[in-house]
Amino acid sequence: MPTPRPLTNTELNNILRQLYKTALKHNPIMGRVFRFQYDTGCRFNELLYLDEWEYDSQTNVLKFFAKKNKRWRYLPYKRLSALSKETLEFNLIDLHGITYGRANRYMQQLLSSKPLTLQQKHLFTHAFRHNYARKLFDKGRTVEQVKDDLGISSIDVARGYLFSTIMQVQF
Secondary structure: OOOOOOOHHHHHHHHHHHHHHHHHHHOOOHHHHHHHHHHHHHOHHHOOOOEEEEEEOOOOEEEEEOOOOEEEEEEEEHOOOOOHHHHHHHHHOOOOOHHHHHHHHHHHHOOOOOOOOOOOOOOOOHHHHHHHHHHHHHHHOOHHHHHHOOOOOOOHHHHHHHHHEEEEOOO
16 A cells, blocks of 8 residues: 655645535535635534625625634625525525535545546545645735634634645555
């Protein structure tokens, strides 16, 4: 068996993009969840309980409440895909039994399926959040700005999102 190596930011982004596209074909609700996480960096639980959000048309900013740390998060609306904008209108509280565990099991199932040739160990829905943080950083946001954008409580945790490694194993 090959030795695991860290995924590059590009590899992780490509895997997650392929993952949500595959999910959309086979399980549209889960695909919407994955795509929204890909577009926003939302925690899974923030998405499930996203019943408090506002769109400010003057600033073109989406504002939503991050219940975990009791803070509002702000997201430039232009960063959202059309599907994610539509998902906001979809009543996410009615996701009928989708839980963090169920979403992660589905993610593992997709990762080991035929269309996705790379089998990933220990890749969970939280990887969408790490990926989003890295994309922000790669586009020139500072660690402090990434911390604020994602509603992260400390600079050390933000650094963890940016510089942690996600290992891969190719079979």
